Amino acid sequence: MNIFLAGATGSMGQKVVHLLADQPGYDITGILTTKTDVNPSEYNLSDDVHVFNRLDAIEGDYDVWIDFTQPNVVFDNVKYAIEHHISPIIGTSGLSEDQKHELISLADGENVNGLIAANFGLSAVLLMQFAQQAAKYFSDVEVIEMHHEDKTDSPSGTAIHTVDMMSETKQGDNINQEDEPARGMYYKGVPIHAVRLPGYVAHEQVLFGGPGEALTIRQDSFDRESFMQGVWVALEKLPELHGLVDGLENIL
Ligand SMILES: NC(=O)C1=CN([C@@H]2O[C@H](COP(=O)(O)OP(=O)(O)OC[C@H]3O[C@@H](n4cnc5c(N)ncnc54)[C@H](OP(=O)(O)O)[C@@H]3O)[C@@H](O)[C@H]2O)C=CC1
Numbered sequence: 001m002n003i004f005l006a007g008a009t010g011s012m013g014q015k016v017v018h019l020l021a022d023q024p025g026y027d028i029t030g031i032l033t034t035k036t037d038v039n040p041s042e043y044n045l046s047d048d049v050h051v052f053n054r055l056d057a058i059e060g061d062y063d064v065w066i067d068f069t070q071p072n073v074v075f076d077n078v079k080y081a082i083e084h085h086i087s088p089i090i091g092t093s094g095l096s097e098d099q100k101h102e103l104i105s106l107a108d109g110e111n112v113n114g115l116i117a118a119n120f121g122l123s124a125v126l127l128m129q130f131a132q133q134a135a136k137y138f139s140d141v142e143v144i145e146m147h148h149e150d151k152t153d154s155p156s157g158t159a160i161h162t163v164d165m166m167s168e169t170k171q172g173d174n175i176n177q178e179d180e181p182a183r184g185m186y187y188k189g190v191p192i193h194a195v196r197l198p199g200y201v202a203h204e205q206v207l208f209g210g211p212g213e214a215l216t217i218r219q220d221s222f223d224r225e226s227f228m229q230g231v232w233v234a235l236e237k238l239p240e241l242h243g244l245v246d247g248l249e250n251i252l
């Protein structure tokens with residue numbers, strides 16, 4: 001399998017390079033980076049990897065496009081991949097609902113399989129599923145997501161996906177609907193609070209409150225290694241997928 005890795009030099013890209021290093025049959029043969037004069041071995045890549053700085057310069061045949069870049073470029077990257085019949089596995093955050101719908105219908109039209117995963121970590125996927133279940137019974141809920149200081153987007157893709165999943169089961173609105181100071185960002189009626197601090201990696205709490213009781217669900221990714229099993233599952237399941245699937249929970 002020829003893999004194109006967009007964002008290969010970044011924190012997640014380097015984890016993917018490590019994941020695939022000893023996997024027979026999975027070769028990273030192309031990368032996208034804004035860096036010019038990349039020395040592949042500095043990034044643990046093979047010397048003959050094709051390095052590209054622009055989408056319109058890409059050449060070669062690739063089966064899978066793994067994307068861990070940045071929110072401002074992910075849509076164009078994935079559109080390019082689908083239009084060139086490369087199956088995308090997208091970890092980059094920041095795709096809007098409209099953008100996802102556009103990519104899903106493009107993938108249908110081009111007969112391309114792929115996956116968008118807001119979070120590849122098992123603990124995060126389970127948190128979202130538990131939160132979806134709890135939202136049937138608690139209509140008042142808030143989300144706190146905590147990340148490292150270098151994260152460029154807020155709220156996180158996981159927080160957005162958590163609310164999207166809860167909105168499928170949630171029976172009522174939060175009692176408190178006002179946009180008061182320091183009440184977070186309301187998304188689909190649910191306040192999301194984003195914390196950025198050194199020392200953190202990726203963490204989320206979903207807090208439910210009801211008369212005389214509360215439920216808190218929390219997950220912690222202490223290391224980016226936590227995302228790699230999900231990436232591996234996505235690679236293995238890719239041939240069985242139908243179209244562009246949104247959410248790792250749908251293929252586990
Ligand atoms: N779904 C999941 O489970 C996870 C998702 N993420 C998401 O993945 C994304 C990347 O995270 P992370 O690895 O920590 O971030 P990094 O900043 O470490 O890496 C992102 C890389 O993207 C590359 N990049 C930036 N702009 C461009 C561009 N215009 N074209 C091509 N490449 C570009 C940069 O490489 P260069 O300097 O070489 O251009 C950079 O190294 C984020 O959106 C994050 O939220 C993160 C962890 C888990």
Ligand SMILES: O=C(O)C1=N[C@H](C(=O)O)C[C@H](O)C1
Pocket residue numbers: 093118119120147148151155156157158159201202203
């Ligand atoms: O930037 C990160 O680090 C992460 N981004 C994803 C997100 O926006 O939810 C997934 C995870 O939270 C780590």
